[in-house]
Amino acid sequence: MDKPITLREELGIAWKIAGIRLRGQMAYRTSFWLQIFGNFFTNFAEVLALFAMFYQFDTLGGWTLGEVALLHGISMIAFSLGDLLTVGMDSVAPQIRSGDFDRVLTRPLGSWMNAATSEFSLRHLGQALQGVLVLGFALTQVEIAWSIDKALLVPVMFISGIALFMALFTIEAIFSFWTVNGVEAINAFTYGGSDLAQFPMHIFGRSLRFIFFWIVPVGFITYYPALYLLEKPDPLGMPDWFVLLGPVITTIFCAVVSWGWNQGIRHYRSTGS
Amino acid sequence: MPIIDVHRLEKTFPIKKHRTGAMGSIASLIRGDNGGEFTAVNNVSFKIERGEMVGYIGPNGAGKSTTIKMLTGILVPTSGEATIAGLVPWEKRKQLAQKIGVVFGQRTQLWWDLALIESLELLRHLYRVPEERFRENLATATDLLGLGEFLHTPVRQLSLGQRMRGDLAAALLHDPEILYLDEPTIGLDIVAKEAIREFLITLNRDRQTTVLLTTHDLDDIERLCPRIIVIDHGEVMYDGQLASLKSRWGGRRQLIIDYAGDPDAAIASMGNGDMAVTEVDGPRVTIAFDRDEISAPDVLTRASAFGEIRDMSIQEPEIEDVIRRMYDGSIPAGM
Ligand SMILES: Nc1ncnc2c1ncn2[C@@H]1O[C@H](COP(=O)(O)OP(=O)(O)O)[C@@H](O)[C@H]1O
Numbered sequence: 001m002d003k004p005i006t007l008r009e010e011l012g013i014a015w016k017i018a019g020i021r022l023r024g025q026m027a028y029r030t031s032f033w034l035q036i037f038g039n040f041f042t043n044f045a046e047v048l049a050l051f052a053m054f055y056q057f058d059t060l061g062g063w064t065l066g067e068v069a070l071l072h073g074i075s076m077i078a079f080s081l082g083d084l085l086t087v088g089m090d091s092v093a094p095q096i097r098s099g100d101f102d103r104v105l106t107r108p109l110g111s112w113m114n115a116a117t118s119e120f121s122l123r124h125l126g127q128a129l130q131g132v133l134v135l136g137f138a139l140t141q142v143e144i145a146w147s148i149d150k151a152l153l154v155p156v157m158f159i160s161g162i163a164l165f166m167a168l169f170t171i172e173a174i175f176s177f178w179t180v181n182g183v184e185a186i187n188a189f190t191y192g193g194s195d196l197a198q199f200p201m202h203i204f205g206r207s208l209r210f211i212f213f214w215i216v217p218v219g220f221i222t223y224y225p226a227l228y229l230l231e232k233p234d235p236l237g238m239p240d241w242f243v244l245l246g247p248v249i250t251t252i253f254c255a256v257v258s259w260g261w262n263q264g265i266r267h268y269r270s271t272g273s
Numbered sequence: 274m275p276i277i278d279v280h281r282l283e284k285t286f287p288i289k290k291h292r293t294g295a296m297g298s299i300a301s302l303i304r305g306d307n308g309g310e311f312t313a314v315n316n317v318s319f320k321i322e323r324g325e326m327v328g329y330i331g332p333n334g335a336g337k338s339t340t341i342k343m344l345t346g347i348l349v350p351t352s353g354e355a356t357i358a359g360l361v362p363w364e365k366r367k368q369l370a371q372k373i374g375v376v377f378g379q380r381t382q383l384w385w386d387l388a389l390i391e392s393l394e395l396l397r398h399l400y401r402v403p404e405e406r407f408r409e410n411l412a413t414a415t416d417l418l419g420l421g422e423f424l425h426t427p428v429r430q431l432s433l434g435q436r437m438r439g440d441l442a443a444a445l446l447h448d449p450e451i452l453y454l455d456e457p458t459i460g461l462d463i464v465a466k467e468a469i470r471e472f473l474i475t476l477n478r479d480r481q482t483t484v485l486l487t488t489h490d491l492d493d494i495e496r497l498c499p500r501i502i503v504i505d506h507g508e509v510m511y512d513g514q515l516a517s518l519k520s521r522w523g524g525r526r527q528l529i530i531d532y533a534g535d536p537d538a539a540i541a542s543m544g545n546g547d548m549a550v551t552e553v554d555g556p557r558v559t560i561a562f563d564r565d566e567i568s569a570p571d572v573l574t575r576a577s578a579f580g581e582i583r584d585m586s587i588q589e590p591e592i593e594d595v596i597r598r599m600y601d602g603s604i605p606a607g608m
């Protein structure tokens with residue numbers, strides 16, 4: 001097999017690996033379900049907080065409960081699926097420290113793909129399920145005048161959202177190629193970003209908005225698509241086509257992260273035995 | 274064309290200055306670890322032809338693992354070139370991975386939480402090994418390495434020897450052209466060591482797989498590697514046939530003579546430079562001699578003057594001794 005592996009083949013392999021690992025985990029069926037439910041309930045507080053808030057106020061920055069729930073649902077689904085697809089990234093830092101990362105580099109798979117699949121867990125489905133429920137609730141509360149462009153927007157929105165969070169989870173791993181501690185700071189952007197993206201961005205101050213639109217572009221994956229779906233005017237006064245910036249900025253973001261990952265790989269030192 | 278061609282390979286590691294805390298990490302991120310540099314592999318060159326089995330040996334910290342890691346594409350060298358099966362490892366890592374098998378004695382390629390057979394299944398997909406080929410290779414490995422008894426055991430429950438055999442099978446599923454083994458017998462008992470040696474000999478003979486093996490265990494070398502490359506402090510000290518290393522520099526063989534009774538005490542001072550009595554233990558006398566200076570029958574003739582000889586045997590130089598003397602600097606480095 002002298003041909004370089006194609007992306008399609010890599011995805012196929014990743015899929016099969018996930019299947020085999022899943023089968024392994026299903027052997028411990030109770031623990032498997034417990035993990036998913038555990039994950040479901042850890043994130044339950046967020047949803048409760050949302051309802052508590054609207055118990056006090058009717059609107060938040062001009063948005064109703066249903067409308068904010070829409071943001072919550074999108075953000076939770078994108079975040080949890082992004083997390084699910086990059087579970088292996090959590091183990092990159094310890095693997096680098098122990099030198100076990102060596103084996104990631106002896107396999108005929110892209111190093112990122114290999115690292116991402118070095119662990120596998122479905123526990124994040126718990127949060128995804130919750131996101132789906134919240135989204136379902138939101139859809140019963142808001143009126144969306146569906147059209148072709150809106151229908152097309154939905155998959156684009158989810159794909160760029162998931163990709164963005166995958167990239168964010170990768171950044172933390174990238175830093176561990178250079179430094180052994182202090183990478184938790186990156187978490188603030190990932191987790192903070194997903195939290196912020198659950199609210200209408202215009203309620204935040206200028207500097208937070210700047211960060212979460214132009215540096216960690218989570219604002220583009222929930223806020224503008226939601227405005228578009230709901231046909232609400234943008235209090236920030238940006239034009240309609242801003243809704244298209246999401247995928248564009250995500251693509252740029254992913255490209256930068258992918259470059260950073262490759263730099264990290266070249267910088268990898270392994271460990272002396 | 275050599276299948277492994279290494280030219281002036283060098284790897285330096287930054288010496289870490291320990292900074293702690295978040296500020297420390299940021300400082301080291303920005304400035305780098307400026308504690309100087311340490312050269313782990315220095316100007317290493319060698320060529321290996323297809324089908325060779327070469328021992329890459331040297332004391333702890335000599336730079337063996339670091340070399341192997343560059344030849345697999347795990348590490349990017351500081352300078353120098355390498356072509357492995359026509360590919361530059363650190364540039365065509367993915368493609369190369371399909372052509373090489375790697376076994377690190379201290380580190381498993383298998384998944385701890387899966388049964389061995391599941392790990393192998395996973396690797397089959399990773400390496401895109403056709404189902405039928407997989408079955409054949411699995412059968413061969415099961416047969417020669419005796420995997421049968423623990424195929425369904427989770428890897429974390431395997432003994433070191435079992436895990437090692439599993440790792441070997443795993444490294445060979447995709448019929449690699451080259452097999453790198455880094456300390457494959459470390460920590461194993463004699464039986465497991467022997468099983469692995471037998472397996473490697475069969476593999477090299479039947480499939481012409483090129484093998485580059487690092488080891489501490491000089492028995493591995495004696496059994497497996499006609500050619501050795503000796504490295505110390507990152508530099509190649511010897512590259513050539515094991516036999517010629519022994520004969521050229523290990524020159525001193527030992528003749529052990531059993532006399533019928535205690536020999537004449539004067540035997541202790543026998544010889545002058547060409548041979549020397551190293552031990553007198555009752556009727557047993559050990560004489561070291563340089564085969565370039567004097568032949569064994571001549572030694573025997575001269576020894577017979579000191580008593581009636583009943584039996585004798587010749588001991589070839591031990592590779593340990595040769596290499597130890599090489600490290601001590603009592604043997605000139607290089608070819
Ligand atoms: N990742 C690393 N970072 C810093 N120093 C290293 C690293 N890997 C190896 N070294 C150092 O380089 C030297 C050679 O190491 P290694 O190649 O593992 O030796 P060997 O395998 O021959 O025992 C040792 O002094 C070791 O401490």
Ligand SMILES: [Mg+2]
Nearest residue numbers: 273337338339
């Ligand atoms: Mg080593």
